[in-house]
Amino acid sequence: DTEVTQTPKHLVMGMTNKKSLKCEQHMGHRAMYWYKQKAKKPPELMFVYSYEKLSINESVPSRFSPECPNSSLLNLHLHALQPEDSALYLCASSRSSGGGREAEAFFGQGTRLTVV
Amino acid sequence: AQSVTQPDIHITVSEGASLELRCNYSYGATPYLFWYVQSPGQGLQLLLKYFSGDTLVQGIKGFEAEFKRSQSSFNLRKPSVHWSDAAEYFCAVGSRSGNTPLVFGKGTRLSVIA
Numbered sequence: 054d055t056e057v058t059q060t061p062k063h064l065v066m067g068m069t070n071k072k073s074l075k076c077e078q079h080m081g082h083r084a085m086y087w088y089k090q091k092a093k094k095p096p097e098l099m100f101v102y103s104y105e106k107l108s109i110n111e112s113v114p115s116r117f118s119p120e121c122p123n124s125s126l127l128n129l130h131l132h133a134l135q136p137e138d139s140a141l142y143l144c145a146s147s148r149s150s151g152g153g154r155e156a157e158a159f160f161g162q163g164t165r166l167t168v169v
Numbered sequence: 170a171q172s173v174t175q176p177d178i179h180i181t182v183s184e185g186a187s188l189e190l191r192c193n194y195s196y197g198a199t200p201y202l203f204w205y206v207q208s209p210g211q212g213l214q215l216l217l218k219y220f221s222g223d224t225l226v227q228g229i230k231g232f233e234a235e236f237k238r239s240q241s242s243f244n245l246r247k248p249s250v251h252w253s254d255a256a257e258y259f260c261a262v263g264s265r266s267g268n269t270p271l272v273f274g275k276g277t278r279l280s281v282i283a
Contacts, residue, residue, distance in 0.1 A: 059212075086270060096259075109270070113239070141210070150270065152263065152264045152266040153264075153266060154201065154220055158271055159215070160212040162212040165210060168223075
């Protein structure tokens with residue numbers, strides 16, 4: 054199984070809503086990532102979890118709250134988002150975050166988020 | 170810190186024609202190099218990667234890339250493009266050590282015309 058599964062595929066939420074994005078992998082990878090991608094732009098790194106601990110937070114606003122309940126799951130909790138947060142949110146995993154061959158990233162299909 | 174430059178924002182080729190997408194990297198040592206493809210609204214799919222050894226790397230969907238240390242380049246090629254190859258292509262570089270995720274180039278959008 055070389056898949057990273059993200060749910061939901063599409064999400065529309067109001068600015069006062071609370072919602073969560075989910076990501077799952079069963080490759081035994083110990084690093085998981087959240088990226089944000091706007092149209093016609095490359096993915097922008099948001100968070101990195103290594104061995105279930107947050108290792109990188111790229112100065113992301115607190116309305117985005119990541120969670121890694123176990124080594125296979127990664128969540129992104131959303132609250133009080135703004136319309137400019139509308140984007141494709143990509144999850145990825147790799148064997149580790151230690152660099153080298155271990156950092157080869159496998160991506161999910163993404164969640165298309167629209168904030169209204 | 171490593172960086173990646175994809176000089177071409179948008180390329181249009183005719184179906185059946187050959188393709189070369191350019192990628193230049195900046196890194197103090199020999200990097201790990203990747204090409205990913207993204208169809209509209211989809212995630213990123215790995216086309217090929219270079220870690221070491223043979224500098225000509227074969228990937229999926231008939232793509233290949235050549236690592237040229239002297240030019241700090243890792244250009245992606247395909248001898249005959251199909252309409253289904255229309256997508257966004259991202260080159261990425263990884264470090265050989267340290268807690269450093271992949272660094273992506275800005276991408277090249279490929280359009281294929283009949």
